[in-house]
Amino acid sequence: MLDLTITPEQQKIQQLARNFTAQHIIPVAREWDERGGFHEFILAENKKIGLNCMAVPVEYGGPGYDSVTQSLVAEEWGYGCVAFATTLCGNGLSSYPLAIAGTDEQKKLYYGRLVGGGMGGFALTEPGAGSDAGSCTTVAKLEGDEWVINGTKCFATTCGYASIMVVFASTDPDKGVKGLSAFIVEKEREGVLVGAEEHKMGIRSSNTVELRLKNVRIPKTHLLGKEGDGMKIAMKTLDMARPIVASMSVGAARRALDEAVQFAKTYLDVNGKPIGRHQAVAFKLADMATQVEAARQLVRNALRLKDIGVPYTKEAAMAKTFCTDTAMRVAAEAVELMGHYGYSKDSVVEKLMRDAKVTQIYEGTNQIQRIVISGLLLNS
Ligand SMILES: Cc1cc2nc3c(=O)[nH]c(=O)nc-3n(C[C@H](O)[C@H](O)[C@H](O)COP(=O)(O)OP(=O)(O)OC[C@H]3O[C@@H](n4cnc5c(N)ncnc54)[C@H](O)[C@@H]3O)c2cc1C
Numbered sequence: 001m002l003d004l005t006i007t008p009e010q011q012k013i014q015q016l017a018r019n020f021t022a023q024h025i026i027p028v029a030r031e032w033d034e035r036g037g038f039h040e041f042i043l044a045e046n047k048k049i050g051l052n053c054m055a056v057p058v059e060y061g062g063p064g065y066d067s068v069t070q071s072l073v074a075e076e077w078g079y080g081c082v083a084f085a086t087t088l089c090g091n092g093l094s095s096y097p098l099a100i101a102g103t104d105e106q107k108k109l110y111y112g113r114l115v116g117g118g119m120g121g122f123a124l125t126e127p128g129a130g131s132d133a134g135s136c137t138t139v140a141k142l143e144g145d146e147w148v149i150n151g152t153k154c155f156a157t158t159c160g161y162a163s164i165m166v167v168f169a170s171t172d173p174d175k176g177v178k179g180l181s182a183f184i185v186e187k188e189r190e191g192v193l194v195g196a197e198e199h200k201m202g203i204r205s206s207n208t209v210e211l212r213l214k215n216v217r218i219p220k221t222h223l224l225g226k227e228g229d230g231m232k233i234a235m236k237t238l239d240m241a242r243p244i245v246a247s248m249s250v251g252a253a254r255r256a257l258d259e260a261v262q263f264a265k266t267y268l269d270v271n272g273k274p275i276g277r278h279q280a281v282a283f284k285l286a287d288m289a290t291q292v293e294a295a296r297q298l299v300r301n302a303l304r305l306k307d308i309g310v311p312y313t314k315e316a317a318m319a320k321t322f323c324t325d326t327a328m329r330v331a332a333e334a335v336e337l338m339g340h341y342g343y344s345k346d347s348v349v350e351k352l353m354r355d356a357k358v359t360q361i362y363e364g365t366n367q368i369q370r371i372v373i374s375g376l377l378l379n380s
Contacts, residue, residue, distance in 0.1 A: 005300075010069050013051075017076035020049055025080030032205035033083065033351055039205045040161060042084055043119060053114045055092045055099065060111040067240075067303040071247040075296070078251025082355035083203035085248040087119075090158045092244060093363075094120030096237040097166045097182055101225035110184060113164045121162035123153040123211050124234055131368050133168070133234060134177035138213065140169040146217045147183060152195075153211040155362075160194045160209040163187050167213065168234060171227045180230030184222040191216040202354035241363050242316045243306070246299040246323035249359045253292045253327040256334040256352045261285055263338050275337075284337060288330045295323040314376045317369040324359035325366060331356045 003011065024045050032039050046052050054070045056062020065073075070092065077085035091114050098110045114120055129135040138151020149169050159165060165185050172179030185192060195210030225233055264276030264285060275281050302315035331353040335342035342349050360366045 006068065006072065010072055013065070013069055014072040014076065016049060017051060017073040018079075020046070020051070021076045021080035025077065025084045029081035029084060029205075030348075030351065033081075034204075036204050038161060038207040039084060039087065042087060043117065046088055047117050051088075052117070053091050053095065053111070055095055056111045056115055057099075060107055061115040062111065067243065067306050068300060071243060071299055071303050074244050074247035075251040075254070078248030079255045080251075081205075082248055082252050082352075082359065083206040085251065086203055086206040086358075087158060089241075089244050089248065090122075091120050093157075093237070093241045094122045094162070094164075094166055096240045097122075097224055097233050099240075100236045101182065101229060101233050103221075105221065106184060106224065110164055113186075118163035119158050119161050121156055121159035121165035121211075122237070123156045123159060123165055123167045125155050126152060127154050131365060133180065133231060136168060136170050136180055137173075138167070138169040139173060140171050140181060140183060142171075142220065143217075145220045147220060147223065149183065149185065149191075149213045149216040149218065151213050153213070155198060155208055156211045157362075158207050159211045160197065160207045165211075166224065167211075168230050169213075170230075175228065177231040178228055180234070181227050182224040182230045182233045183218060184224065185213070185216060185218055189216050189218060201357065202351070203358050238364055239313050239316045240306070242320035242369070243299050243302045245359055245363050246295070246302075246316075246319040249323040249327035249356065250292060250296045250299060252352055252356050252359070253288075253295060253323070253330040256327075256331040256349055256356075257285070257288045257292055259348050259352075260288065260334040260337050263341070267338075267341075281337060284333060288333055291326045291330060295319075295326040298322050314373055317364075317372040320363065321366045321369040321373070324356070327356040327359055328353070 050063060051073055053062045054065045058064040074089055077088050095114060098107050124133055126136055140147045140149045151169060167183050167185045168180055170179045171181040191214040193212040195212050198208040264281050265274055267275050269275050299319040302312050302319040305312035305315055331349060334349040335353050338347060338349060341347050
């Protein structure tokens with residue numbers, strides 16, 4: 001499948017990611033899903049081929065790939081396994097706040113750790129503050145030249161292993177979202193405690209933990225942007241991250257489609273005819289393929305807007321909603337089309353269906369995306 005709408009350089013990177021997925025992810029994804037634990041080895045393998053920290057600019061030691069290129073790679077990883085893709089894309093998510101608000105010194109510190117092979121984390125969500133980030137109860141107080149952070153974050157991806165994180169805390173709780181600020185916190189700071197690991201339905205080998213911050217002292221210079229900029233930084237970060245989640249979802253949907261097509265060609269009905277010869281099955285496959293292609297084009301559109309520097313918040317939210325809903329729908333259709341085999345742990349599609357579900361939830365649920373889209377429609 002050669003995509004002639006992308007540049008030769010992008011085709012080369014897409015092929016690199018496809019080969020990497022075939023060699024290092026697909027053969028082991030099921031095993032990791034069953035046994036749990038964290039597939040840490042994949043970071044080192046990925047670093048070897050230069051797809052680590054795709055978003056880090058060249059002047060800070062990264063490859064500085066454009067957004068469409070990052071999306072092509074995320075689709076390939078998502079094709080292999082959404083859990084692995086979540087880990088591999090995590091350094092992108094956690095580093096976006098630096099691109100948005102980081103000083104040169106902050107970028108050197110943060111990107112330096114990622115490029116060196118470390119992992120980053122993004123800790124916004126709390127037990128009582130998910131969609132409504134303004135309800136954040138983690139607080140940061142300035143004492144002399146240091147910020148002192150106290151609070152608990154939850155569902156923090158990769159934070160059990162991350163060497164550096166962006167943590168959101170309120171510097172003025174009376175101001176709600178306007179009092180939210182973003183900080184760089186290194187793992188080795190005293191008082192950074194990793195709590196329980198979440199026991200999840202899908203993306204089981206992705207690391208998702210509670211993060212406790214007890215009197216964590218960081219230098220004053222670890223504040224990103226200004227006090228009160230936290231919400232703005234978080235929203236811009238999510239604009240950047242949503243098309244990447246959307247891309248992983250396109251990969252998962254494409255995999256479900258491939259599995260279903262293969263099954264329809266080879267599984268015979270009682271008369272010895274492949275079930276794909278039945279129009280009801282063939283039409284279902286046609287609809288699934290159309291949705292996958294539409295999803296891919298929607299995400300490409302959002303990222304092309306981003307790469308040419310025009311507003312893309314609405315298109316990013318649309319891509320996130322449509323692509324992740326498509327992944328869930330196509331995976332569920334594939335399970336149904338494959339009957340008892342699709343429902344069995346022996347099939348790939350049951351895992352795809354469990355994994356796809358999270359993409360509709362994290363980085364802002366699809367209800368929140370619809371609030372973003374409709375808000376921009378109604379208030380413009
Ligand atoms: C596997 C996994 C990994 C994650 N990784 C991270 C991470 O690395 N960092 C991080 O900060 N967070 C992370 N999250 C958290 C994730 O971003 C939140 O789960 C998500 O934003 C939703 O918040 P919530 O779970 O608290 O749900 P809630 O906000 O409590 O929402 C519950 C339900 O109510 C709906 N709802 C809420 N408000 C509205 C509204 N105004 N209108 C309509 N419907 C509404 C929601 O759509 C949802 O269906 C992760 C979550 C998961 C599951």
